[in-house]
Every structure is written in structure tokens, then in C-alpha cells.
Amino acid sequence: MTPLDQVITVLAGLGAGIATSSIGVASLVSFPILLALGIPPVTANSSNTVALVPAGLTGALGYRRELLGRLPLAAAVMGLSGVAAVAGALLLLRLPADVFATLVPWLILFACLLVAVQPRISAWLKSRRPEGSDDARTSMTPSLAAGTAACGVYGGYFGAGQGVMMIAVLSLALDLPLAVVSALxxxxVLASNIVATVIFVFIAPLDWHIVALLASGSIVGGYLGALIGRKLPTSVFRALIVVAGVAVAIGYWL
Structure with a gap:
């Protein structure tokens, strides 16, 4: 790589880290840039996943205020996502790539739709509660566990768009501010990436030079993304997620 390519890769990591912690679509940033630099797709995908683990760690650090008092829920979400990602990774080894690839854009678009209409759905669900019941949903439930596990399987298999799907699942299942939802x-996503990293180290082609360059940018980007995600107005945050998710789906079709 030329010195300019190295600088571009670091900046790609920075942008991907910001996207990871703010709106959850790092695949929009770093993966296309790696392809444009001539990195083979499989190597770019695996190296990108490994390099974004630091972004998840610093992003979680940036969201520490939102996670205070919610450690049991956070641990449950992270544990379920990580365990389910193992199943997704096994599917990656067993199934032809085009089986699930056909469904990916539609799954992402469906998640975008859920994010867009979530306020109406949540209001409808609240209206269906027994009269006088104002208990907020703030803990793990069977439906949330199922949704988290499904997103974890997806994350272990493909990963791109997992953040958008998790926002949809968490927003529908919990009565919490979007900043807290984004932290969870x-x-x-961090749990899924850690599992994928362990597997990729043994079975996937990795370019450790690329990993190091991306990671150096993603460490800073992850923390900055958390600060941005915390301050974004709810309507803007939701709109960015939908637009970014649609862009990812279109990117797959192209």
C-alpha cells in the first residue's frame, strides 16, 4: 500500500467507528473503501470485522452513562448476541453464500421499516395494555431474547445491517430512550464481532496490516460515535438509521 492508501484506510476506520456507535452501519464506510483500494472481498470483509472490535469497545465506553443501572439487561443482550453469532458462523461454513445473500437486502429494508414506524407500533402496544398498567418495559423478555438471538445469528453470518436490525428489535421491545437503545x-454488535473475530483468526484470510490501520482509526471513531449518538435528536437519529439502512440494501443489489 502507498502512504496515501494507508492514510485513507485509517480515515475509513475512523468513519466506520463513528458509524458503528452512532447509527450502526459501519459497512457503509470501510468495506467499500477497502474494495476500492483493491483488497479482495473476502479478505476485506474479515479484516474489516476484526478491526471494528476496538470501535465497539470504545463505543461502549462512550455510552457508559446510558448503561449505568442497566448492566443485567446489557449482559443479557450481549450474551445472547454472542452465543447466537456462533450459530451464524456455523451457517456461514455450511450454506452456500447465495442462499442468505438473496435475503439480506430485504431483511435490512424490513428492519428500516420497523425503525420508521416504531413510534406508532409502540403507541399501539401501549394502548393494548390493561387499564391502569403503566409499567415500562425495561428488562429482557422472551420476545426481546428471540429478536436479539435472531440478529446475533445474522451478525455471525453476514453482519452488514445488524445494527439497524438491533435498533428495530430493541425499540419495539423496550420503553427506553433511543440513546440507551443505541448503547445496547x-x-x-460488539459481541457478534468478537465471536466472528475468534473464528476468522482460524479460518478466514486476514490482512493484519489492514486490520491495524483500520483499528487505529476505529478506536477514536467508536468513542466519537457514541458522543454523536447521544446528542442526536430522536427524529434525526431515526431518519439517519432508515436512510443508511436503505443505502446498505441498495449497495447489496448493486
């Missing part, structure tokens, strides 16, 4: 989403 960051942990779920």
Missing part, C-alpha cells in the same frame, strides 16, 4: 445495540 453497540454491545450486541
Amino acid at each position: 445495540r453497540t454491545l450486541a
Whole structure:
């Protein structure tokens, strides 16, 4: 790589880290840049996943205020996502790549739709509660566990768009501010990436030079993304997630 390519890769890591912790679509940033630099797709995908683990760690650190008092829920979300990602990784080894690839854009678009209409769905669900019941949903439930596990399997298999899907699942299942939802989403994606990293180290082609360059940028980007995600107005945050998710889906089709 030329010196310019190395600088571009570091900046790609920075941008991907910011996207990871803020709106959850790092695949929009770093992966296309690696391909443009001539990195083979499989190597780019695996190296990108490994390099974004530091972004998840610093992103979680940036969201520490939102996670205070919610450690049991955070641990449950992270644990379920990580364990389910193992199943996704096994599917990656067993199934032809085109089986699931066909469904990926549609799954992401469906998640975008859920994010967009979540306020209406949540209001409808609240209206269906027994009269006088104002208990907020702030803990793990069977439906949240199922949704988290499904996103974890997806994350272990493909990964791109997992953050958008987790936002949809968490927003529908919990009565919590979007900043807290984003913090939990960051942990779920981090868990999937850690599992994928362990597997990729043994079975996937990795370019450790690329990993180091991306990671150096993603460490800073992950923390900055958490600060941005905390301050974004709810309507803007939701709109960015939907736009970014649609862009990812279109990117797959192209």
C-alpha cells in the first residue's frame, strides 16, 4: 500500500467507528473503501470485522452513562448476541453464500421499516395494555431474547445491517430512550464481532496490516460515535438509521 492508501484506510476506520456507535452501519464506510483500494472481498470483509472490535469497545465506553443501572439487561443482550453469532458462523461454513445473500437486502429494508414506524407500533402496544398498567418495559423478555438471538445469528453470518436490525428489535421491545437503545445495540454488535473475530483468526484470510490501520482509526471513531449518538435528536437519529439502512440494501443489489 502507498502512504496515501494507508492514510485513507485509517480515515475509513475512523468513519466506520463513528458509524458503528452512532447509527450502526459501519459497512457503509470501510468495506467499500477497502474494495476500492483493491483488497479482495473476502479478505476485506474479515479484516474489516476484526478491526471494528476496538470501535465497539470504545463505543461502549462512550455510552457508559446510558448503561449505568442497566448492566443485567446489557449482559443479557450481549450474551445472547454472542452465543447466537456462533450459530451464524456455523451457517456461514455450511450454506452456500447465495442462499442468505438473496435475503439480506430485504431483511435490512424490513428492519428500516420497523425503525420508521416504531413510534406508532409502540403507541399501539401501549394502548393494548390493561387499564391502569403503566409499567415500562425495561428488562429482557422472551420476545426481546428471540429478536436479539435472531440478529446475533445474522451478525455471525453476514453482519452488514445488524445494527439497524438491533435498533428495530430493541425499540419495539423496550420503553427506553433511543440513546440507551443505541448503547445496547453497540454491545450486541460488539459481541457478534468478537465471536466472528475468534473464528476468522482460524479460518478466514486476514490482512493484519489492514486490520491495524483500520483499528487505529476505529478506536477514536467508536468513542466519537457514541458522543454523536447521544446528542442526536430522536427524529434525526431515526431518519439517519432508515436512510443508511436503505443505502446498505441498495449497495447489496448493486
